[in-house]
Amino acid sequence: MVRSRTDRPAVMHVLVVPSWYPTTEVPLNGIYFAEQARCLQAHGMTVGVVYPEQQSLRRATVGALRRKHFQTAWTTDHGVPTLRRYGWNVWWRVPPGLRCRVRSAVRLARRYVDRRGVPDVIHAQSARWAGAAAARMSNALGVPYVLTEHFSGFQRGGVWAWRRPLVDRGLRRASGLAAVSAALKEALATRKDIASGDVAIHPNPVRASFFTRPPEGRPSRPPFRFVTIARLNSRKNIGGLIEALAQAFEGSNDVVLTVVGDGPQRAALEAQARRLNVADRVDFRGQQRRAGVRAALREAHAFVLPSRHETFGVVLVEAMATGLPVVATRCGGPEDIVTKETGMLVPPAAPTALAQALCTIRTRWGGYDAECIRAHAVDRYGPEPFVRRTQSFYRCARAA
Structure with a gap:
């Protein structure tokens, strides 16, 4: 009844x-x-x-x-x-x-x-x-x-x-x-x-009480670690990120990339990393539960979202809640989230522009205020x- x-x-x-x-x-x-x-x-x-x-x-x-x-x-x-x-x-x-x-x-x-x-x-x-x-x-x-x-x-x-x-x-x-x-x-x-x-x-x-800054602080550099968290499909454009990494830091071993996620393109992306001679600098971790996602964010120095389309970008806000500066594409949602104080925006599907942004974030990393980045995420999201x-x-x- x-x-x-x-x-x-x-x-x-x-x-x-x-x-x-x-x-x-x-x-x-x-x-x-x-x-x-x-x-x-x-x-x-x-x-x-x-x-x-x-x-x-x-x-x-x-x-x-x-x-x-x-x-x-x-x-x-x-x-x-x-x-x-x-x-x-x-x-x-x-x-x-x-x-x-x-x-x-x-x-x-x-x-x-x-x-x-x-x-x-x-x-x-x-x-x-x-x-x-x-x-x-x-x-x-x-x-x-x-x-x-x-x-x-x-x-x-x-x-x-x-x-x-x-x-x-x-x-x-x-x-x-x-x-x-x-x-x-x-x-x-x-x-x-x-x-x-x-x-x-x-x-x-964002789960602000869960995605927090690492209590022990960021790991020392080198290497400088970028992280991305995404379904490994064409829309997320992780191949463009791997290409940008190879272009930006050719011959350098002090910059690495962690890829969290799985999907139909994983084998092709691993082959691409080998072809571009960056396989030893790209760590494919597969799909992780929430604790694994948080751990990957806390181990990193910056976050990258190279998508072709995003309605919002929850992972961006999660990364920012842990104090990370971010690089994202102007593909819909990220334009609402990323400011010059929290990171950089680049055109989608533009590996050269993405490579330049990766270099800039690494060079200026010390100028980003992790507490302000977190406050921006928590106050709004x-x-x-x-x-x-x-x-x-x-x-x-x-x-x-």
């Missing part, structure tokens, strides 16, 4: 619907959504998550199929009550598959309400499919929904034509719209019936400003 909304507690109750989310097999996928939900909960809100998980069939081992066979289960992922349906990507690249996922999310929401009551607001994370699901949940439960967009496909034309009606439905019907960067906001404003003034900018937060923005977002939606 659905609990009456008149019986709900005074504490605001939010149901989060993420378009992607951590799984057993891919624990960092959408980790920031889980951390945001936990942050809101830690600041006194009642928060829950529903997620119709759809694993890639490439991971469909016998053991995985025994663990995940389209069953529904409650968990406390990342300390937040979460209702999941464990499924597989049987036909997600065609319209019926996406509609099936939306229906599954709505069914989960009804089961969620039976146990935890009707939420005050639904928060869809991205319009890729969660927006349409939230719109249907809103109709079914009689509560408003808001949508925060994170998907870089809006900037690079990556929304497939057959998805657009579902995507646009989620965007148009929301009681509140936000994007994580100014560039993404303007990309959304090019869509029909959405004006720039209708979209707020709500950047992602810490938990407190994030919670204030989000609570205001929800209140406006409820009042609409």
